[in-house]
Amino acid sequence: MAGRRDWTRETLAAGVRSGDRRALARAITLVENGDPLAYEVVADLYPHTGRAYAVGFTGPPGVGKSTLISAIVREVRSRGTEVGVVSVDPSSPFSHGALLGDRIRLSDHFLDPGVFIRSMGTRGHLGGLAEATLQALLLLDASGKELVFLETVGTGQSEVEVIGIADTVLLVLMPGSGDSVQALKAGIMEIPDVIAINKLDHPAAKTMLNEVRSILALDTESEWRPPIVLTEATRGENVPELWEKIEAHRAHLEESGQLDERRRRNLAGEVFAVASARAKQHLERAVADDPELRRLLDEVQRRELDPLSAVREILEKVFRIDRDAGSAHTP
Numbered sequence: 001m002a003g004r005r006d007w008t009r010e011t012l013a014a015g016v017r018s019g020d021r022r023a024l025a026r027a028i029t030l031v032e033n034g035d036p037l038a039y040e041v042v043a044d045l046y047p048h049t050g051r052a053y054a055v056g057f058t059g060p061p062g063v064g065k066s067t068l069i070s071a072i073v074r075e076v077r078s079r080g081t082e083v084g085v086v087s088v089d090p091s092s093p094f095s096h097g098a099l100l101g102d103r104i105r106l107s108d109h110f111l112d113p114g115v116f117i118r119s120m121g122t123r124g125h126l127g128g129l130a131e132a133t134l135q136a137l138l139l140l141d142a143s144g145k146e147l148v149f150l151e152t153v154g155t156g157q158s159e160v161e162v163i164g165i166a167d168t169v170l171l172v173l174m175p176g177s178g179d180s181v182q183a184l185k186a187g188i189m190e191i192p193d194v195i196a197i198n199k200l201d202h203p204a205a206k207t208m209l210n211e212v213r214s215i216l217a218l219d220t221e222s223e224w225r226p227p228i229v230l231t232e233a234t235r236g237e238n239v240p241e242l243w244e245k246i247e248a249h250r251a252h253l254e255e256s257g258q259l260d261e262r263r264r265r266n267l268a269g270e271v272f273a274v275a276s277a278r279a280k281q282h283l284e285r286a287v288a289d290d291p292e293l294r295r296l297l298d299e300v301q302r303r304e305l306d307p308l309s310a311v312r313e314i315l316e317k318v319f320r321i322d323r324d325a326g327s328a329h330t331p
């Protein structure tokens with residue numbers, strides 16, 4: 001087995017491109033660790049990305065996102081499609097032992113060379129999770145996976161920057177996901193492209209379906225009406241129908257020319273999100289390491305300096321942003 005020292009920028013990039021699993025696993029680990037080699041490899045591979053179709057699975061913990069992904073992987077594998085999965089779900093990470101009690105046996109997928117599944121930890125990523133997830137997605141894309149699935153936990157806005165890279169966003173709910181329905185209703189959560197209401201055997205599933213339907217009916221302007229599918233992920237029930245709806249959304253984006261537009265917007269959003277995360281971290285470190293900046297905060301606390309004057313001084317010192325540039329009065 002190739003150890004850490006055996007990979008170079010060239011061999012790693014070539015390995016990922018040829019679809020070598022060990023190269024891919026190593027590259028994603030380097031990404032997770034914020035290793036400079038990972039950045040070089042992704043930079044080399046970036047021109048070879050853009051071929052994979054990315055589907056984001058979001059929704060509250062426990063609704064069945066991982067189980068649905070597993071069932072859909074089975075569905076797309078029956079057609080020979082190669083798929084990569086990145087799961088950012090600390091509550092129920094994909095692992096070799098996960099979900100073994102269910103009929104959908106994830107361990108089958110781990111043995112399938114056409115499937116690459118990776119759970120991402122939430123430990124200290126340099127530019128936040130968004131950065132590591134984006135890089136992992138690009139690596140899977142470059143390795144030739146035709147589909148990439150991204151799982152993130154989300155009930156409101158916090159997942160936006162991670163899921164923001166997906167071409168199609170699937171929101172998974174189940175009876176009892178009332179908070180998410182409220183968030184949709186209030187416009188706090190963005191309307192997804194497709195909705196699955198999982199655990200359809202639950203007596204309240206139909207009620208939830210009607211509730212979600214009535215919320216979506218309020219939007220009379222969008223040309224895409226998000227389809228809602230009732231599923232039972234553990235038994236794979238209605239999973240082919242759900243997959244059809246995801247493919248229909250993809251066809252809609254491709255035929256209307258919106259896919260390019262959406263990707264452009266998504267990539268711009270990711271670049272901005274990662275830059276913001278890094279800037280924030282840089283700022284926090286600078287303040288923590290600098291007694292003079294900490295003194296400013298003490299002065300604010302003692303009411304010797306007003307908060308906005310402190311902001312100006314900090315921005316000037318840390319980012320060299322001059323006083324007027326950060327001001328709301330700048331024309």
Ligand SMILES: Nc1nc2c(ncn2[C@@H]2O[C@H](COP(=O)(O)OP(=O)(O)O)[C@@H](O)[C@H]2O)c(=O)[nH]1
Binds near residue numbers: 060065089198231
């Ligand atoms: N009854 C029932 N249980 C399900 C269904 N889908 C998933 N589960 C179970 O719900 C639990 C959480 O599923 P998981 O996929 O980990 O949810 P996630 O947190 O959204 O990824 C697991 O015990 C699954 O076996 C379903 O359709 N029906």
Ligand SMILES: [Mg+2]
Binds near residue numbers: 065092093151
């Ligand atoms: Mg999960």
